[in-house]
Every structure is written in structure tokens, then in C-alpha cells.
Amino acid sequence: MEIKNIEGQTEWGWKIAAYLFLAGVGAGGYAAGVIADFLHWEFIARAGIIIGFPLVFIGTFFLIADLGVKMRALRAFMNPGTSWIAKGTWIISIFMVLGFIHIVTWFWPFQWLEAMRGLRLALSALNLIFALLTMIYTGVLLGASRPIPIWSTAVLPLLFLVSAVSTGVMAILLLLSCYGIGTGSEVEASLARLAKLDILLIILEFIVIASYLQATHRTVESRAAALLIIRGKLSGYFWGGVISVGLLLPILIEIIDVLFFKRAPLEATIILIFASTIPGLIGGLLLRFVVLAAGVKAPLRAAGIEYTIPRVTL
Amino acid sequence: MARYGFVIDLKKCYGCYTCQLACKAEHLTPPGIFWGRCLKGETGKYPTAIRQALPILCMQCDDPECKKVCPTKATTKRDDGIVVVDRKLCIGCRYCVLACPYGARYPVPQYRSYFEEHKNLPAPLEHSTNPFDDYARAKWFDKYGEGINTKCTFCHERVEKEMQPACVVSCPAKARYFGDLEDPESEISLLIKTQRGFQLNPEFGSDPAVYYLPPR
Numbered sequence: 001m002e003i004k005n006i007e008g009q010t011e012w013g014w015k016i017a018a019y020l021f022l023a024g025v026g027a028g029g030y031a032a033g034v035i036a037d038f039l040h041w042e043f044i045a046r047a048g049i050i051i052g053f054p055l056v057f058i059g060t061f062f063l064i065a066d067l068g069v070k071m072r073a074l075r076a077f078m079n080p081g082t083s084w085i086a087k088g089t090w091i092i093s094i095f096m097v098l099g100f101i102h103i104v105t106w107f108w109p110f111q112w113l114e115a116m117r118g119l120r121l122a123l124s125a126l127n128l129i130f131a132l133l134t135m136i137y138t139g140v141l142l143g144a145s146r147p148i149p150i151w152s153t154a155v156l157p158l159l160f161l162v163s164a165v166s167t168g169v170m171a172i173l174l175l176l177s178c179y180g181i182g183t184g185s186e187v188e189a190s191l192a193r194l195a196k197l198d199i200l201l202i203i204l205e206f207i208v209i210a211s212y213l214q215a216t217h218r219t220v221e222s223r224a225a226a227l228l229i230i231r232g233k234l235s236g237y238f239w240g241g242v243i244s245v246g247l248l249l250p251i252l253i254e255i256i257d258v259l260f261f262k263r264a265p266l267e268a269t270i271i272l273i274f275a276s277t278i279p280g281l282i283g284g285l286l287l288r289f290v291v292l293a294a295g296v297k298a299p300l301r302a303a304g305i306e307y308t309i310p311r312v313t314l
Numbered sequence: 315m316a317r318y319g320f321v322i323d324l325k326k327c328y329g330c331y332t333c334q335l336a337c338k339a340e341h342l343t344p345p346g347i348f349w350g351r352c353l354k355g356e357t358g359k360y361p362t363a364i365r366q367a368l369p370i371l372c373m374q375c376d377d378p379e380c381k382k383v384c385p386t387k388a389t390t391k392r393d394d395g396i397v398v399v400d401r402k403l404c405i406g407c408r409y410c411v412l413a414c415p416y417g418a419r420y421p422v423p424q425y426r427s428y429f430e431e432h433k434n435l436p437a438p439l440e441h442s443t444n445p446f447d448d449y450a451r452a453k454w455f456d457k458y459g460e461g462i463n464t465k466c467t468f469c470h471e472r473v474e475k476e477m478q479p480a481c482v483v484s485c486p487a488k489a490r491y492f493g494d495l496e497d498p499e500s501e502i503s504l505l506i507k508t509q510r511g512f513q514l515n516p517e518f519g520s521d522p523a524v525y526y527l528p529p530r
Binding site for chain 1: 385407423461
């Protein structure tokens with residue numbers, strides 16, 4: 001039986017999508033930066049670590065703006081252990097504090113921390129855990145809403161993780177290519193390395209999105225939500241935004257770029273990389289929006305009749 | 315201590331929306347907010363099509379999903395089983411709206427009046443509201459306010475005065491029964507036992523306090 005008048009939730013809209021996106025890019029970029037730091041890839045490390053704290057910090061303003069009573073935002077700290085919002089508040093706060101410390105190690109009077117590589121790496125390793133939690137908890141947070149089966153799946157945290165790392169790498173590429181256009185060849189090797197990594201991440205994201213939508217066939221309402229994404233109101237955002245602009249366009253540009261990296265003039269390759277990151281980031285934002293907007297609630301069932309729960313319209 | 319509950323007889327309910335309006339009249343809820351409401355569903359094909367009403371309200375679950383996701387412990391369950399929101403603690407994150415399987419949660423981002431269009435009318439209606447509107451607004455801000463989440467409370471102010479909830483009193487079909495689920499001799503316990511009473515969507519395991527009697 002198909003549900004009539006399927007509508008996704010509208011309680012959490014574009015502000016939450018913007019937060020999910022910014023937290024993903026920030027934490028994903030930071031994680032990539034820290035791993036690059038372990039591998040002594042100087043440019044990537046710096047670019048990644050520098051976007052971590054600011055992006056998540058901007059994201060929290062979207063969260064606060066979405067609250068009904070904004071003055072009480074700090075109350076979300078009071079009961080860690082209860083809700084995933086409370087747990088998440090602590091996770092992103094610790095991530096931001098450690099990320100901020102990591103950035104200030106480049107400036108006086110904290111440069112002694114930068115000099116002690118062991119201590120810095122310990123700090124990075126600790127914050128890498130919180131970066132991963134920041135990327136993953138958002139999927140678990142949505143999954144805790146049990147009446148919305150398209151969110152209550154183990155694939156969603158994985159999807160958010162892969163998308164976060166992929167968009168984080170794109171943000172690093174964006175930053176490095178901007179730097180590269182100004183200063184010439186210094187970032188060449190870093191760009192080539194990251195572009196190859198990003199191609200793999202985009203392929204992985206394709207696979208995860210496919211398995212996410214494939215896993216929806218079990219219940220009527222999650223199938224309805226998947227149809228909303230593939231054929232319904234959200235299909236334009238999904239096929240046009242997430243798939244074409246967000247994944248196909250960047251991967252095509254990056255493949256061309258990697259294939260002709262040695263032969264083409266350097267400026268051209270840097271500009272191509274720059275051009276691939278912007279649509280990729282837009283796609284990451286739209287992916288969060290599509291997942292949120294597809295939140296179809298399970299209908300009420302009484303005596304063999306299904307009743308769609310009316311959307312709250314205020 | 316009692317555990318308050320409802321029985322709604324779907325055989326008797328003819329979907330007249332009186333419960334929905336009685337709730338509005340009792341609590342003076344702003345437009346778009348229906349703590350109690352009546353849904354209509356249909357099944358079957360032409361000669362045997364069936365249309366059935368389903369009145370819903372907050373199910374006052376024993377293990378509420380909304381309480382589990384509340385980050386500030388604003389949602390609590392009282393000893394009598396009624397789930398209430400503390401207006402001083404709620405931050406308006408609307409997580410509970412998404413987590414409630416029964417659509418019983420209503421956020422109030424901003425208070426809206428039923429009479430807002432009067433503002434655009436020419437004189438002599440230049441006053442922004444009318445006495446009823448002023449009363450309703452004052453009453454709402456006295457008890458609830460803006461930005462927070464609100465929900466059906468089984469009319470606990472009435473129940474504490476030994477009165478029945480507004481929707482029960484007003485139901486012209488006498489399809490609604492209010493009582494104590496823990497007392498095995500109460501009217502609702504007997505109805506549930508003898509007439510195959512069931513809960514909506516038991517798969518969520520939250521053990522609602524609202525039971526329905528089958529429509530046929």
C-alpha cells in the first residue's frame with residue numbers, strides 16, 4: 001500500500017542543513033589535515049587544520065538561530081548523557097576548543113607548543129577522535145528519531161562521514177588552489193595528491209548513496225521517502241544538485257586534471273581544481289538538505305487504515 | 315497513584331471535529347496548533363470503500379520518545395502518567411517534534427492571533443485586537459509563551475478539579491472515555507479488556523495511555 005500525500009518534515013530546514021554541512025566540512029577538513037600532518041604533508045596539514053574550528057563555529061550560529069528560545073542555547077550543555085543534541089553539543093564544543101588551540105599554536109605566545117612535535121601530535125590525535133565524532137553524531141542524531149525510518153538507518157552516519165571527509169578535502173583543495181594561484185608552483189604536489197584522494201572519496205560516496213537508497217525498501221514510509229528523493233519533489237535537488245553538480249562534475253574535472261597534470265600549464269590545472277571544488281561543496285550542502293527534507297514519518301495505523309500525520313503548519 | 319488514560323471508541327466516532335474545537339476553546343491555542351485533532355482515513359475500492367475518523371491527542375506514553383530526545387530535561391512524566399513540558403527549560407529545538415511517533419508535539423515559534431487580519435481593516439476597527447483576542451493572548455502567555463514546544467496535557471488542570479477533559483465532555487457521540495488505567499475496575503480498563511482495545515503503532519514500544527476500540 002502506498003501512502004497518499006507524502007510529505008517530508010519541515011521542522012528542521014535549511015538552517016540545520018547549513019549546520020550539518022559546515023560541521024561536516026570543518027571536521028572533515030580538520031581530520032584530513034591532521035592525517036596529513038602525521039605524514040609530514042605540510043601544506044595540506046596547515047590548510048586542513050585552519051578550516052576546522054572556524055567552519056564549525058560558524059555552523060553553531062545556524063544551530064542557535066534555529067532554536068525557539070535562543071537565549072537558552074547554553075542549556076543544551078546541562079544534561080550530557082541524555083539526548084543526542086546534548087551529547088553533540090559537548091562533542092562539537094570540545095572539538096572547537098581543541099581545534100582553536102591547535103590553530104593558535106602557530107602564533108605567539110603558544111609557539112612553544114608548535115615546537116614540541118610530540119605534544120602537538122598527541123593533541124591532534126585526541127582531536128581527531130572528536131572530529132570523527134562531529135562527523136558521525138549528526139547521523140546518529142537524526143537516527144534517534146524513530147518514526148522517520150529513512151533516518152533510522154546505520155548507513156546515514158556513514159553517508160555523513162564520507163560526505164564530510166569528501167567536502168572537507170574539497171575545502172582544502174579550494175584553499176590551496178587559491179593560495180596556488182597567488183604564489184605559483186609551491187602547492188603543486190599537494191594538489192595532485194589530494195585530487196586523487198578526492199576522486200576515490202567521490203566514488204565511495206556514490207556507493208554509499210546507492211546503498212542508502214537501496215536500504216529503504218523495507219518499510220512503506222522509507223520507500224515513500226526514497227521515491228520523494230528519486231522521483232518526487234526533491235528529485236531536482238538530488239539528481240541536479242547532489243549527483244550532477246556535487247559528484248559528477250567535480251569527479252570529471254578532477255579526472256581530467258589528474259590525467260593531464262604533467263602536460264598542461266600549471267595555472268590551468270590549479271584553476272581546474274578550483275573550479276571542481278565549488279560545485280562539490282554546493283552538492284554537499286544539498287545532500288544534507290535532501291536528507292532532512294525527505295524525513296517522512298511513519299503513518300498511524302488503526303484497523304487496517306493508514307492515517308498520514310498532518311504536517312505542523314504555523 | 316493513578317495512571318490516566320483514554321479510550322476512544324472508533325465505532326461511535328463520526329468525525330465531527332468537536333474534540334478538536336473543544337480543545338481550542340479550552341486552551342485558547344493559536345492558529346495551526348491542534349493538541350487534539352481528528353484525522354480521516356479511507357481504504358478499499360468503490361462498492362466497499364470505507365471512510366473512518368481517527369481522533370488523536372498526546373498519547374502520554376509510559377516510555378515517551380519525546381522525553382528521551384529532550385536535551386534539557388524540559389519534558390518530564392508526572393506521577394499520574396501525564397507528560398508535561400516545562401516552559402522555563404524548553405529551548406525550542408523541536409527534536410521532540412521529529413521523535414514523536416504520534417504527531418502530538420506543536421512548536422510555537424511565534425504567537426499568532428486569529429484576528430490578525432483586523433489590523434488591515436480601516437477605522438473604526440483600528441484597534442489591533444478585540445477583547446477575546448486580548449484575553450486569549452494574555453492567557454496563552456501566562457501559561458505557555460513563544461519559542462517553546464506545547465502539547466496536550468490531558469487537561470490536567472480540569473482533572474485536578476475532578477472534572478473530565480474538555481474533549482470528553484464535549485464529544486456528542488460519547489465516543490471518548492477518560493479514567494485510570496491502573497485501576498482494573500475502572501470503566502476504561504473494562505472497555506479495553508472486553509472490547510479488544512488497542513494502542514496506535516505499538517511497534518514504537520512507548521506504551522501509549524490512549525486506547526482505541528475497533529471500528530467494526
